[in-house]
Amino acid sequence: MVGYSITKEDYIKRLRRIEGQVRGLQRMVDEGTYCIDILTQISSTTNALQKVGLGLLDEHLHHCVKTAVSESDKAGNEKLDEAMTAIARLMKS
Amino acid sequence: MVGYSITKEDYIKRLRRIEGQVRGLQRMVDEGTYCIDILTQISSTTNALQKVGLGLLDEHLHHCVKTAVSESDKAGNEKLDEAMTAIARLMKS
Amino acid sequence: MVGYSITKEDYIKRLRRIEGQVRGLQRMVDEGTYCIDILTQISSTTNALQKVGLGLLDEHLHHCVKTAVSESDKAGNEKLDEAMTAIARLMKS
Amino acid sequence: MVGYSITKEDYIKRLRRIEGQVRGLQRMVDEGTYCIDILTQISSTTNALQKVGLGLLDEHLHHCVKTAVSESDKAGNEKLDEAMTAIARLMKS
Numbered sequence: 346m347v348g349y350s351i352t353k354e355d356y357i358k359r360l361r362r363i364e365g366q367v368r369g370l371q372r373m374v375d376e377g378t379y380c381i382d383i384l385t386q387i388s389s390t391t392n393a394l395q396k397v398g399l400g401l402l403d404e405h406l407h408h409c410v411k412t413a414v415s416e417s418d419k420a421g422n423e424k425l426d427e428a429m430t431a432i433a434r435l436m437k438s
Numbered sequence: 439m440v441g442y443s444i445t446k447e448d449y450i451k452r453l454r455r456i457e458g459q460v461r462g463l464q465r466m467v468d469e470g471t472y473c474i475d476i477l478t479q480i481s482s483t484t485n486a487l488q489k490v491g492l493g494l495l496d497e498h499l500h501h502c503v504k505t506a507v508s509e510s511d512k513a514g515n516e517k518l519d520e521a522m523t524a525i526a527r528l529m530k531s
Numbered sequence: 532m533v534g535y536s537i538t539k540e541d542y543i544k545r546l547r548r549i550e551g552q553v554r555g556l557q558r559m560v561d562e563g564t565y566c567i568d569i570l571t572q573i574s575s576t577t578n579a580l581q582k583v584g585l586g587l588l589d590e591h592l593h594h595c596v597k598t599a600v601s602e603s604d605k606a607g608n609e610k611l612d613e614a615m616t617a618i619a620r621l622m623k624s
Numbered sequence: 625m626v627g628y629s630i631t632k633e634d635y636i637k638r639l640r641r642i643e644g645q646v647r648g649l650q651r652m653v654d655e656g657t658y659c660i661d662i663l664t665q666i667s668s669t670t671n672a673l674q675k676v677g678l679g680l681l682d683e684h685l686h687h688c689v690k691t692a693v694s695e696s697d698k699a700g701n702e703k704l705d706e707a708m709t710a711i712a713r714l715m716k717s
């Protein structure tokens with residue numbers, strides 16, 4: 346895997362940090378922090394979330410999808426279609 | 439404004455909902471929820487965050503930037519450059 | 532497949548239309564068309580390009596990657612890593 | 625300006641290079657180039673297009689929008705709303 350995949354504990358740790366960033370954003374808005382600084386924090390939070398998404402996708406492809414492809418052509422295609430829909434959605438988000 | 443701008447309370451309400459979504463993501467990872475469902479939630483969270491970003495940018499342009507432009511050419515240019523940097527960053531996130 | 536995949540001829544047809552859009556952009560810049568209208572055309576061209584990218588990715592997963600996964604675990608992993616790198620790049624572009 | 629803005633001739637030069645990239649993509653598809661290599665070229669073309677978009681937006685803000693803001697509050701707001709719509713569209717493309 347290309348370095349996106351991490352352990353379950355690491356994902357939760359990362360998501361907890363993201364939760365902290367979102368709470369920080371509430372504080373920033375509440376205290377009237379300068380808009381541009383809030384936007385910087387939003388970009389950084391979004392990037393962190395998308396890295397988590399890429400990690401989960403990487404794992405999904407290396408496990409679920411690979412297993413399905415090994416099982417049968419039909420199962421493989423279904424999992425790949427489902428993954429493509431998720432990829433297209435991530436790309437637009 | 440094009441409908442992005444909302445009150446401070448609304449921003450905080452939205453960010454609280456996003457915080458809830460991120461906590462939901464932790465639970466999903468912890469409970470071993472199906473990857474694709476987690477990815478759907480990540481896309482939705484990212485979209486919500488970016489909407490908050492667009493709202494703040496909208497307000498920033500309609501207030502800070504407009505005021506600066508009215509003050510002096512130099513002040514206006516500085517604020518616009520700063521906004522452009524934030525826009526480019528949001529676009530890549 | 533989720534409807535992204537099309538024939539080679541269709542890809543080329545789409546890319547020719549995109550080439551026409553890019554030539555249209557040159558004309559617009561040259562004639563001093565209103566910036567916002569040029570930006571609308573840029574968004575539409577970028578979207579069209581990304582759809583071509585999703586289509587090619589879809590095919591790649593359903594053919595190359597599936598074949599590699601069926602061949603051996605190592606071959607499958609290599610193709611999946613490579614695909615993940617491309618997905619991450621598309622996501623940031 | 626933050627370095628996005630360039631002269632009209634430079635924009636056209638850049639767009640011509642992008643047109644060349646799109647023609648290259650047609651050749652790649654036609655010759656059956658490896659999918660991942662085509663996707664790399666698509667990412668690079670999309671990035672180049674978005675840089676042109678950021679440049680035009682930068683200029684638009686520094687000229688049209690600034691002039692409108694100096695003219696009247698109403699004119700300024702209209703231009704800013706219009707710019708926000710374009711920014712939101714670029715962000716999703």
